[in-house]
Amino acid sequence: MTIADKPVTVLTYGTFDLFHIGHLRLIQRLRALGDRLVVGISTDEFNARKGKQSIIPYADRAAIVAAIRGVDEVFPEHDWSQKADDIQRFGADIFAMGDDWAGKFDDLAQYCSVVYLERTAGISSTKIKGQLIPRSDKPVA
Numbered sequence: 001m002t003i004a005d006k007p008v009t010v011l012t013y014g015t016f017d018l019f020h021i022g023h024l025r026l027i028q029r030l031r032a033l034g035d036r037l038v039v040g041i042s043t044d045e046f047n048a049r050k051g052k053q054s055i056i057p058y059a060d061r062a063a064i065v066a067a068i069r070g071v072d073e074v075f076p077e078h079d080w081s082q083k084a085d086d087i088q089r090f091g092a093d094i095f096a097m098g099d100d101w102a103g104k105f106d107d108l109a110q111y112c113s114v115v116y117l118e119r120t121a122g123i124s125s126t127k128i129k130g131q132l133i134p135r136s137d138k139p140v141a
């Protein structure tokens with residue numbers, strides 16, 4: 001899968017908190033778009049600025065995603081504005097995200113292809129967080 005004999009690099013971003021099947025399926029489909037998959041993981045500080053708080057700290061989220069088959073490299077996402085530089089730094093041919101972001105990154109099409117993949121229905125980190133039962137609420141055996 002090459003463009004003029006160059007391996008195809010796919011770039012994506014996310015928080016990947018409480019790693020779940022939607023994340024795995026997305027990563028598998030992203031990897032199938034090319035030969036190399038590079039994943040930007042939102043830092044805890046960046047999440048805080050977005051009003052998001054992850055349960056799992058950045059270093060652990062990054063280690064988990066890095067260990068998934070098909071992921072070649074992970075790096076921190078510190079800011080909304082770094083994507084154009086990252087595309088050039090990693091030589092990305094395809095920028096791809098789940099379709100909850102459809103249209104949001106179309107301006108990056110001046111640097112590479114921009115693709116939105118269908119999300120896996122019915123699961124998100126937010127939904128899992130909402131389903132967690134606080135320890136004190138667990139029935140006593």
Ligand code: CTP
Pocket residue numbers: 013014015016017022023026096097098099100101118119120121122123124125126127
């Ligand atoms: N994603 C997906 N299917 C899901 C959940 C997420 O394809 N069911 C994709 C998103 O579209 C994104 C990537 O996985 O491209 C990372 O998403 P992230 O925001 O970390 O995951 P969510 O589970 O959506 O987290 P949150 O609920 O905190 O928004």
